[in-house]
Amino acid sequence: MAHNPYWEGKVDKPVKLGSWNKLRQIIHENDVAGAVRHLADAVRRRLDPEWRRRMRGYAAKDRVDIDFDRRYGVHTWGDIRLDHLGIAQQDLERGNGLYRPIDEKLFWEAMSLLKIDPSEFNFVDYGSGKGKVLVMASRLPFRNVVGIEFSTVLHEAAVANLRDFHSTDKRCGEISAVCGDAIEYSPPGGPLVCFFFNPFSPEVWVEVLEKLRSSWQAEPRPLYVVYTNLRKVEELGTVLSDCDFLEPYALSQRVLVYRAREMGVPLAEDRS
Numbered sequence: 001m002a003h004n005p006y007w008e009g010k011v012d013k014p015v016k017l018g019s020w021n022k023l024r025q026i027i028h029e030n031d032v033a034g035a036v037r038h039l040a041d042a043v044r045r046r047l048d049p050e051w052r053r054r055m056r057g058y059a060a061k062d063r064v065d066i067d068f069d070r071r072y073g074v075h076t077w078g079d080i081r082l083d084h085l086g087i088a089q090q091d092l093e094r095g096n097g098l099y100r101p102i103d104e105k106l107f108w109e110a111m112s113l114l115k116i117d118p119s120e121f122n123f124v125d126y127g128s129g130k131g132k133v134l135v136m137a138s139r140l141p142f143r144n145v146v147g148i149e150f151s152t153v154l155h156e157a158a159v160a161n162l163r164d165f166h167s168t169d170k171r172c173g174e175i176s177a178v179c180g181d182a183i184e185y186s187p188p189g190g191p192l193v194c195f196f197f198n199p200f201s202p203e204v205w206v207e208v209l210e211k212l213r214s215s216w217q218a219e220p221r222p223l224y225v226v227y228t229n230l231r232k233v234e235e236l237g238t239v240l241s242d243c244d245f246l247e248p249y250a251l252s253q254r255v256l257v258y259r260a261r262e263m264g265v266p267l268a269e270d271r272s
C-alpha cells in the first residue's frame, strides 16, 4: 500500500497528526491559494454551531466505540477515508467514501425491529469493514454470519478481529469474512437477513438488490433487508421502495426494514 501519513499502513487506528504537521500536509497537497482556501473553509466550519454539534457527537461516538473494542478485544474504531486504503477511484464513488464502524446502539435498535427467530436465518453484513457488525451478530443464534467487504485492508482487519475477539456469549454458527465486491456477491440460501450500515451509492444498491431479487426468485424464502443510517434513513432515497419484490416492514428515524413479499404476489414483470 502507498505510504500515507494519515494511515501509515496500520489496520488498528488512524494516525492523528498534530496541528503543525497537518498544516504542512495541507500546504504540501495544495498550492498557496488552495491552502489559504482550505484553511478559510476550516475556520468557517469551526464557527458553524451545527458542525460543532456534529463533531461533539463523533467524539462521543469514538469513546463508545473504543469501549466496545476493549470489551471484545478487537480493533474496529475510527473513521477511515476509503481513498486512504488504496481503493480505486471508480470504486470510491460507488462506496460512500468512508469506513465507519456502526454504533452499537443502532445495531441493537435494528435487531429489535426484526420480529424473527434468528436461529432460522443466515445473516449477511454488506460492506462489513473491520467486522464490528459480525462480532455483534454473533451474539444472536443466527445459523451463519458472513460479511462482504471490498477493501483488502479492512477485510484483513476483520479476519484478525474474528480470529481474536473474545465473547462469552457467541451463539451463532459459523462466522466468516469474504473479500469482494457486494455487487458480485451471491447470498447464501435459506432465510436471510441482509444488513447494511450505509455502505454504498444508490447505483450499487440497485445492482445488489437485483442480485437479491434473482436469488429470492430462484429460492423464494423469508428475506429481510435492514438499512441503518446514523443520521436519517431518508438519505437512501427510493431504492428500496422502488424494488418491487420487497415491501416495507419497519421504520424508525435511523432504521428502515423491507422484506421479500409473500410468495404468490406477482412482481411487475409478471403482471402484463
Ligand SMILES: C[S@@+](CC[C@H](N)C(=O)[O-])C[C@H]1O[C@@H](n2cnc3c(N)ncnc32)[C@H](O)[C@@H]1O
Pocket (backbone or CB within 6 Å): 082, 094, 095, 096, 098, 099, 100, 101, 102, 125, 126, 127, 128, 129, 130, 131, 132, 133, 148, 149, 150, 151, 154, 180, 181, 182, 183, 197, 198, 199, 200, 204
Ligand atoms: C460505513 S462502513 C460500515 C462497516 C461495517 N458494516 C460496520 O458497521 O462496522 C461501509 C463499508 O462498506 C464497504 N463497501 C463500500 N462499497 C462496497 C462494495 N461495493 N462492496 C463491498 N464493500 C463495500 C466500505 O469499504 C466500508 O468498509
